[in-house]
Amino acid sequence: MGTDPSHAPSAHVPNGSVGALWRYPVKSMMGEELNSTEVTGRGLLGDRRFAIVDRATGKIGGAKNPRKWGNFFDFRAAYVEPPQAGSEMPAVRITLPDGTVATNKQGDLTQILSRAFGRDVAFEEAPGETGSSAPTAEEYWPDMAGLDYRDTVTDFELPAGTFFDLAVVHLLTTGTIDRLRALYPEGRFEARRFRPNIVVSTGPEERGFVENDWISHTIAIGEDVRLAITGPCPRCVMITLPQGDLPKDTGILRTAAQHNGVNVGVYASVVRGGTVRRGDPVMLA
Numbered sequence: 001m002g003t004d005p006s007h008a009p010s011a012h013v014p015n016g017s018v019g020a021l022w023r024y025p026v027k028s029m030m031g032e033e034l035n036s037t038e039v040t041g042r043g044l045l046g047d048r049r050f051a052i053v054d055r056a057t058g059k060i061g062g063a064k065n066p067r068k069w070g071n072f073f074d075f076r077a078a079y080v081e082p083p084q085a086g087s088e089m090p091a092v093r094i095t096l097p098d099g100t101v102a103t104n105k106q107g108d109l110t111q112i113l114s115r116a117f118g119r120d121v122a123f124e125e126a127p128g129e130t131g132s133s134a135p136t137a138e139e140y141w142p143d144m145a146g147l148d149y150r151d152t153v154t155d156f157e158l159p160a161g162t163f164f165d166l167a168v169v170h171l172l173t174t175g176t177i178d179r180l181r182a183l184y185p186e187g188r189f190e191a192r193r194f195r196p197n198i199v200v201s202t203g204p205e206e207r208g209f210v211e212n213d214w215i216s217h218t219i220a221i222g223e224d225v226r227l228a229i230t231g232p233c234p235r236c237v238m239i240t241l242p243q244g245d246l247p248k249d250t251g252i253l254r255t256a257a258q259h260n261g262v263n264v265g266v267y268a269s270v271v272r273g274g275t276v277r278r279g280d281p282v283m284l285a
Contacts, residue, residue: 043168146257224274
């Protein structure tokens, strides 16, 4: 499937369907797999709603700078109950590396998190449309060919009022995962390494970096949701970090850099929200 504008309206992505849904309540922490979720103009309801902030610098903490923060992926966050559109966010339950469990309804959460991270931190909620300025985060660039910078840390701005990096939805196809595995068989390529919101299962006839051809098109998911595919998703050191039983592996990023411009998956904005469920068909709209 290419980007030729002559594609017929509503042409099916061959055998395309929602294979998995992921939400990450706290930026850079591990998240929760879902069977269904509401999609709003700000992505999956409750996604990246909260973040850790370094009180000394005011910058957002995250796995993009593991030399400073250690492994954010040793922390897991999930809502105690499903969020509801138009309602206050439910409590977030955070499981720390040592197994300690705390919620953002506790008065001592910042002290608990500060001890765990070894620095004075705050736990903040994204201000939304009332946010007047763009938050800043840091990113470490490993010494690797194909990256914009090498062995240095840079600052970057997040979209104002949010804790997203560039866009509110990240999609990834199983076709891309399969292609990366073929290019680097020694690596363990699993969707969870790349922290997508929506994993699209594609058929065996869809080979290569499938979603690259979706850029500048609109994707229909199920009866309600429409997403505008805005561009590729550039990857960073995060995808090389250990995550659960997945080992540290710089070859994961190197393979993406060598064969797909450091991109894995695509970003999207929400044209029309609604409910998305595992198994929903995925089409070009």
